[in-house]
Amino acid sequence: MKRVLIAGATGYLGRFLCAQYHRRGWHVTALVRKNSRSADLSADTILQAEATWPETLKGTMAGIDLVVSALGITRQVDGVGYWDVDYQANVNLLEEAQHSKVGHFAFVHVLNADRMDNVPLVAAKAAFVRKLQTADLRSTVIAPTGYYSDMADFLNMAKSGRVWLFGSGQLRINPIHGADLAAAIFDAVDHGTPWADIGGPQTFTQNEIAALCFAVLGTQPRITHLPDVLRRMVLWVLPRIAPRKIAGPAQFFLTAGAMNMTAPSVGTRQLADHFKTQLDQS
Known part of the structure; x- marks a missing residue:
């Protein structure tokens, strides 16, 4: 039986990755932090470790064939930032994978990262990708357009009575459900796709x-369009006045929201059904 270690297992995508690999007959080791909600994960082994502390990873990848990392932070907590997690924690995982002779490492990145190098969240991920691509093991980089869970901002604004958009609102995106993305990641890795x-x-x-x-x-x-110059002003002001945990995700969403975020289509799950599910659960 092949063995996979999934980092970021308790996140939105990580849970679907665990379920996907488990369903495909792999032995799944879920890497989780202490006190994280892991009881309902589809995993054979729950491994508690802090990826930001490399000493806690020693020996954890013996016999592992594949590491899939969806590890990263959107909203900074616990005093750590993007360079601590999106970059360094993934470097720690990669170095342990190399030490343990893991054959393949897959990493979940961001679409259009080359156009967002001024965004700290994306810059940290991109720096890790450069390191991964020069490592002496096979690698796959996955760049999704955006998760259905990210679309919650639209739904929350609509629930409050009005959606506010910068610019004309004509920019395009084809977001993806976590289950569909997990299946696509499995296939990309299985086929040995580099990117x-x-x-x-x-x-x-x-x-x-x-x-x-x-x-x-x-x-x-009720949709109101704001001039794009206002978005650019907010991007300039935010890092200067807001704490990192607020400025960081806002920089990412305001930057990504000003470009088309479209990629080859996979999956079957509909966004309307996702929204309905969210409303039923609220």
Whole structure:
């Protein structure tokens, strides 16, 4: 039986990765932090370790064939930042994988990272990707367009009565459900693909996502477009006045939201169904 270690296992994508590999007959080791919610993971082994502390990883990858890392932070907590986690913690995983002779390392990156090198979250991931691509093991880099869970900001604004968009709202994205992305990652790694840009089955403009939110809610659409110069002003001001845990994710979403985020389509799960599920659970 092949053995995979999944880092970031308790995150949105990590849970689907555990389920996907388990369903495909792999022995799944889920790397989790202490006190994280791991009881419901589809994993054969739960491994508690702090990837930011390399000494806690020693010996954890003996017999592992593949490491898949969805490890990263969007909102900074516990005093650690993007360079601590998105870069250094993944470097620690990579070095332990090399020491343990793991054959393959897959990493979940960001689409259009080369156009967002001024965003700390993306810069840290990109620096790790450069290190991974020069390592002496096979690697796969996955660059998704955006998760369905990221679309919650649209739904939350619609629930409050109005969706605010910068610019014309005509920029496009085909976000993807975590389960569909996990299946696509499995296939990309299985085929030995070095790099895979991956998007979901439906492409929307930002206006169309906003309208979809109101349709799911059954309320009248109220969409307000703000001048893009205001977005650029916010991007300039935020790092100077806001704490990192606020400025960091805002920089990412404001930057990614100003470009088309589309990639080859995979999967079948519909965004409207995801929104309905979120409303049922709220």
